[in-house]
Amino acid sequence: MERMLRLFAWGASVLVPAVLLTLLAFLLWRGVPGWSLALFFGDTPPLDAVLRGAPVFDGLWPACLGTVALVLLATAIAVPLGIASGVYQAEFASPRQRAALSFCVDLLAGIPSILMGLFGFALILLLRKTVAPAANTGLLLSAGCLALLVLPYLISTTRLALESVPHELRLAGACLGLSHGQVVGRILLPAALHGIFGGVILAVGRAAEDTAVILLTGVVANAGAPSSLFGKYEALPFHIYYLAAEYQTPAQLAQAFAAALVLLCITGGLFAVARLLRAHLETRWKTGRSQ
Amino acid sequence: MNSCAIRIEDLSVAFGGRTVIDNLNLEIGQGGPTFLLGRSGSGKTTLLRAINRLNECFPGCVTRGQVSLQLGGDWVDAYAPGTVVETLRRQAGMVFQSPNVLPLSVARNVILPLRTVLNLPADECEARMEQALRDVHLWNEVGDRLAAPAASLSGGQQQRLCLARALALRPEVLLLDEPTASLDFKAARQIEELLVELKTRYTLVVVSHSLSQAHRLAEQVFVLRDGGRVERLEEEVFRDKEALLAVMDELV
Numbered sequence: 321m322e323r324m325l326r327l328f329a330w331g332a333s334v335l336v337p338a339v340l341l342t343l344l345a346f347l348l349w350r351g352v353p354g355w356s357l358a359l360f361f362g363d364t365p366p367l368d369a370v371l372r373g374a375p376v377f378d379g380l381w382p383a384c385l386g387t388v389a390l391v392l393l394a395t396a397i398a399v400p401l402g403i404a405s406g407v408y409q410a411e412f413a414s415p416r417q418r419a420a421l422s423f424c425v426d427l428l429a430g431i432p433s434i435l436m437g438l439f440g441f442a443l444i445l446l447l448r449k450t451v452a453p454a455a456n457t458g459l460l461l462s463a464g465c466l467a468l469l470v471l472p473y474l475i476s477t478t479r480l481a482l483e484s485v486p487h488e489l490r491l492a493g494a495c496l497g498l499s500h501g502q503v504v505g506r507i508l509l510p511a512a513l514h515g516i517f518g519g520v521i522l523a524v525g526r527a528a529e530d531t532a533v534i535l536l537t538g539v540v541a542n543a544g545a546p547s548s549l550f551g552k553y554e555a556l557p558f559h560i561y562y563l564a565a566e567y568q569t570p571a572q573l574a575q576a577f578a579a580a581l582v583l584l585c586i587t588g589g590l591f592a593v594a595r596l597l598r599a600h601l602e603t604r605w606k607t608g609r610s611q
Numbered sequence: 612m613n614s615c616a617i618r619i620e621d622l623s624v625a626f627g628g629r630t631v632i633d634n635l636n637l638e639i640g641q642g643g644p645t646f647l648l649g650r651s652g653s654g655k656t657t658l659l660r661a662i663n664r665l666n667e668c669f670p671g672c673v674t675r676g677q678v679s680l681q682l683g684g685d686w687v688d689a690y691a692p693g694t695v696v697e698t699l700r701r702q703a704g705m706v707f708q709s710p711n712v713l714p715l716s717v718a719r720n721v722i723l724p725l726r727t728v729l730n731l732p733a734d735e736c737e738a739r740m741e742q743a744l745r746d747v748h749l750w751n752e753v754g755d756r757l758a759a760p761a762a763s764l765s766g767g768q769q770q771r772l773c774l775a776r777a778l779a780l781r782p783e784v785l786l787l788d789e790p791t792a793s794l795d796f797k798a799a800r801q802i803e804e805l806l807v808e809l810k811t812r813y814t815l816v817v818v819s820h821s822l823s824q825a826h827r828l829a830e831q832v833f834v835l836r837d838g839g840r841v842e843r844l845e846e847e848v849f850r851d852k853e854a855l856l857a858v859m860d861e862l863v
Contacts, residue, residue, distance in 0.1 A: 488711040496670050496724040497701030497780060506727050512716060607716045607758050608723075 347581050354578030360384070375544050380579055382545040386459075386553040387528060387586055389546045393463035394470065394527040399520060401467070402474020406516075409483035410476065411504050429472035436537035440465040444537075457538035461547040465533045470523035477522070481515025482508055510605040517598040521591050528587045531557040556583040616641040616784065616814040617662060618686075620677040624657050627671035631657045634676070635841055637833060643817035644787075644806055646825040649835035655818040658835065659786045662816065663703040664689055664696050682783050701728055703784040704777030708792045708815070710769035717764065718757035720772055721779050728780065743779035747771040747805055767798025774805065785809065787817045791824070803828060826852055834858075 361369050362378030369376050376382055409421050440461050447455035485508050493503035507608070539558045546553040556579055563576035617639040624632040632654045639645045647655045660666045662678055666764050678689040684701045689699055715722050721740040725731050731739070744750040749771045751765065770790060777785060779831055787806075791799035805814060806828055819825055832844040848854045 488707070488709075489713065491665065491668055491707070492711045492713060493667055494706075495663060495700055495705040496699045496776065497728045498724065499697050502727050506723060507713060604720060605715065606760070608719050 321553045344584075347577065347584065350574070350577035351581030352578075354574040355581070359578050360582075369558070371503045373545065377542070380556065380559065380582055382543065383554040383556045383559045383579070384413065384582060384586060385545045386539070386543075386555045387557070388584065388590075389459060389553065390463055390466065390534070391524055391527045391590060392556055393459065393549075394466035395520065395524055396522055397463060398467035398470050398474055398527075402471050402519070402523070403478050403516060406475045406478025406507070407482065407504060410479045411500070411508070425472045425475050428468070432470075432532070433469055433530050434532040434536075436469050437533040439468075440533065440537040456550065457536070458548075458550040459538060459546050459553045462537040462539065462553075465537050466527045466530060467582070469530065470526050471531060473522045473526065474516075474519045477519025478512070478516050481512035481518075483514065485511045510601070513598055513602055513605075517594055521594050522593060524590045525570075525587055528590065529557055530581065531561050534558055535561075556586070614641055615639070616681045617675075617816070618659075619661075620679075621672070622658075622661060622676035622678060624654070624661055624666060625673045626666075626669060630663070633840075637841055639814070639816055640831055642810050643830050644810055644817045644828055645831040645833070646748045646829040647816065647818045647833050647835060648820075648822070648825055650837070651820075653835040653837055655835050656788050659705075659788055659816060659818050662689065662784070662786055663700045663705055665700070665705065667696070680784060697728070701780050702782050703786060704780060704782035705786040706770070706773050706777060706788065706790050708789040709774050710766060711794070712761035712764075712769050712772055715761060716758045717753050717761050717772060720761045721776050724776060725779055735819050739779045740775075743775035744772075746778055747775045748801070748810075749775060765798070766793060767795070767801055770798065770802060771805070774802075778809075782813065784814045784816065787815065789818050789820060792820065822855055823852070826850065826855055 357366055357377065360366070360379045360381045361376050364374050364376045364379070364381075366373035369379075369381050379527045405421070405425075409418050409425075413421060441457065444455050444457055444461060482504075489507055489511060490503055493507045494500075497507070498506065534555055535558065537585055539555050540552045541559070542551040542560055543554050560576050560579045560583065563572055563579065567576065616639045619635060619639075621828075622632055622635045622637075623630065635658065637652075637658075647658060649655050657666060662673060662680065664674075666672045666674060674690065676690075679686050680689060680699075680703060681687075682699075687694060687699065698707040713723065715723060720741060721743055722736045725736045725739055726733075741750060741754075744753065749768060752768060753759070753772075759771060764772060770793075774785075774790075790806075791802050803824065806817070809815060811828070817828075832848075834842045834844060836842065844855070844858060848858055
């Protein structure tokens, strides 16, 4: 029986990397052949597109920019809010407040992303009928709705990361004369960076891949590079969805796989940036110096 | 006995309704070391933490009574509404049973509180750090690896680093909760030698389970009995090993 259990646990733990590697291999197999400069820039000279902002009509470049802008904007909204809320729940809230806030966060985590998109769309309708007749869907609305979607990850991981910091560190800070706020800011939060950045990475990944929210809040197929916070934009997840659902030729399907690989690379790049930032902050905290 | 440095009157401490110390009265002299002895669970650590109000960091703690400390020539009521608890804790430094170094470099362990609590400039922090590490005889051992993680030091070195961290804040009282309990013989001996040196500059209050340590180092000994009652031992008792053993057998 014990041997069976161990075998089952081993199988389960092997399954995850196996699925991941299969997925990656499949994506590389189908996506790499489609990679070319034309995939990104179409007929536009790449340097013109990158340096001078020349419009790209038949390539992924605007969607790449749109995705990066969307993810950065969504995380810029969600990260401070999520971390502050997690800190409040872990460190300052009374047990009753904590229970009520936890319940709300769990509810928010359970809301399907399409509903969040619908909420954003309904919000624009409401604004148009009331205080802002010119309001329209766009990048900022999508980022706001995505921020709401990823907020529970950030709140929960921050709270759990702070709660798992050993009590001795709190006592060490307190007995050295640090106030509660200083203990949280100078000792607990840096000590919990690893866990908190786990939440940030989850949030980045979720914001980069979501299609349902942006579908109803501002993404379009051919908007070009994002030009303002309130304008329409293109994004890779929508591009992939659109191509995969509507493709007419094998070449278009190949482009969808290539775009999926691009999205994976962008997400990986953002993860790498988050990890570098975490390493930098940890080093600065531990030694008082930058790397 | 030297003049009084800490006066405890009618002190009661309870956690979640369970009384740990009940109506305790005590006067601790300047210098010391003053040893608090007693069985596990008799409230020694709680008494120590009542002096710098560290019990408040634990949920459900209710403290009644009065704890007064002589700090900077004035008597300070630790539990008075106007007392700033952070200042009190800085002036009454504490070292725990297990070395609780922060997960930082050796240097940052000392410098972070100085920067955060006292807002001192960098060069002053460096100078205080070096002085504190010299005071605990750690400078020669770690002076060339200040950027190394504090956790990489031996247990005895970590405990001396904790002591240096408290000393750098220039306290007037040092509360030591079984400071040698988790150390080997040699490291424990180093800490004991430090206590002898430090007693001329600070009021030391030491919780210990070691009767021989109290016998060798103490200037004043109190024994906590179950229920929070406290007995003061006369010097001729704790200077005589046999008598100390006999009294402890009777009391605890």
